Amino acid sequence: MTQDEITLIQRSFSRIFAQKARFGALFYERFFALNPEARAMFQTSITRQSEMLIEALALVVRGMRTDGALPPKALQMAARHGRYGVTPDHYAQMGEALMDTLAEVLGDAFDTETREAWQRAYGRLSEIMIAAAAEPAPDAMAANRNTS
Numbered sequence: 001m002t003q004d005e006i007t008l009i010q011r012s013f014s015r016i017f018a019q020k021a022r023f024g025a026l027f028y029e030r031f032f033a034l035n036p037e038a039r040a041m042f043q044t045s046i047t048r049q050s051e052m053l054i055e056a057l058a059l060v061v062r063g064m065r066t067d068g069a070l071p072p073k074a075l076q077m078a079a080r081h082g083r084y085g086v087t088p089d090h091y092a093q094m095g096e097a098l099m100d101t102l103a104e105v106l107g108d109a110f111d112t113e114t115r116e117a118w119q120r121a122y123g124r125l126s127e128i129m130i131a132a133a134a135e136p137a138p139d140a141m142a143a144n145r146n147t148s
């Protein structure tokens with residue numbers, strides 16, 4: 001990511017953060033419209049879930065670097081998603097829901113440059129999350145050692 005892309009994302013995210021409850025509700029509504037079956041994967045209330053999502057996005061967005069590295073906390077969160085049964089298709093659907101919700105909440109501020117920057121950043125984040133989920137969990141590694 002370039003520094004300009006990072007600046008566009010951080011600026012637009014601060015507008016989102018200022019209306020995070022609305023953003024979260026719209027986002028999950030869109031995501032579950034794309035994949036109604038995914039609703040059953042969440043035990044947490046959607047209000048609480050959307051707060052956690054926004055906090056996690058804030059961590060990622062505020063810590064964005066031009067080399068694309070994620071903060072360690074975000075990597076741990078990514079690895080947990082493998083255990084939640086999240087698939088690459090889910091990330092694609094979530095990306096679609098994210099882009100549509102950004103467009104709705106940001107309105108005219110979601111211009112072409114901002115959209116492209118978000119698309120690249122989400123693409124990169126989801127690649128990292130998918131890769132982190134594919135790594136064996138520490139307990140799975142222990143199990144391998146015991147049986148080999």
Ligand code: HEM
Pocket residue numbers: 038041042043044052053056057077080081084086087090091094125
């Ligand atoms: C941008 C990508 C995503 C971010 C930032 C994110 C963030 C979070 C956070 C912060 C949590 C709280 C628990 C934890 O930290 O482990 C969580 C839980 C969870 N996420 Fe995600 N998530 C993302 C993508 C997805 C996708 C694509 C799915 C697909 C269905 C998903 C499904 C879940 C589920 C099932 C839980 C556990 C809910 C529960 O126990 O009730 N997440 N997510």
